[in-house]
Amino acid sequence: MTDMTQDDFIAAVSFNADGLVPAIAQDAEDGRVLMLAWMNAESLKRTLAEGRAVYWSRSRQALWRKGDESGHIQRLAEIWLDCDGDTVLMKVHQTGPACHTGTPTCFFRTTRHAL
C-alpha cells in the first residue's frame, strides 16, 4: 500500500484524451460495486476536498455532485488509484440507492455463461 499526498495522487492519474478517468464506486459497508462514472481533474479535486463523490457528467458536460438533486450522496471512505493510474476506485458510504433507476446498484442485469 502506497499512501500519497493528494497532489501526488492527482498528478499520478492518467486522464484519457477527453481529460477523463473512470471512477468505480464500491459500497464501503457490504463491498457491492455500485456504479462507474467519470471524473475530470476538477471533479477529482472536489471529491478529495469535499469528501464526497463528484463526477463529470459526459451527457451534461458539467460537474455532477452525486446526490445534489436526488439526495443519494456518496460519502468518501477510501480512494485508490490503480497501477497504471487510469482507474480510480472509491469506497463510499451510500445514502439511498446508487442507481437513478432506484436499485441499490447499477449492476442488476446478468446472464449465464460457460463454466
Next chain:
Amino acid sequence: MTDMTQDDFIAAVSFNADGLVPAIAQDAEDGRVLMLAWMNAESLKRTLAEGRAVYWSRSRQALWRKGDESGHIQRLAEIWLDCDGDTVLMKVHQTGPACHTGTPTCFFRTTRHAL
C-alpha cells in the same frame, strides 16, 4: 435482477466510439475490486463462451486472454451489466495476483481526504 440470454446481454452493451466497454473484475471470494480493463464485442463473447476473462489490450491492440502468459487467470463466477449498458462487472475466481506488478489487486495507491 434481470436474467438475460447471452445474445440479449451482448446486444445491450453500449460500446464506446472505439468499440470498447470497461470491464471491472471483482474477487468473487473476498469482494475486493481487482482491476479494470477493456473489452470489445469479441472479447466479451469469448469471456462468456470460455467462462474466463478475455479482455482487449489497447496497448497491443489484440485479444488478451488474462493469464495465458502469467498463469493468473480469472475464472468467471458472475457477470453483470449496468443500467445504461456502458460498464461490465465480473465476479471472478482469481488465480494468483491480479496485477502485473505482483500485488493481489491493481488498486494499491491511496491518499487521505476531507471527512
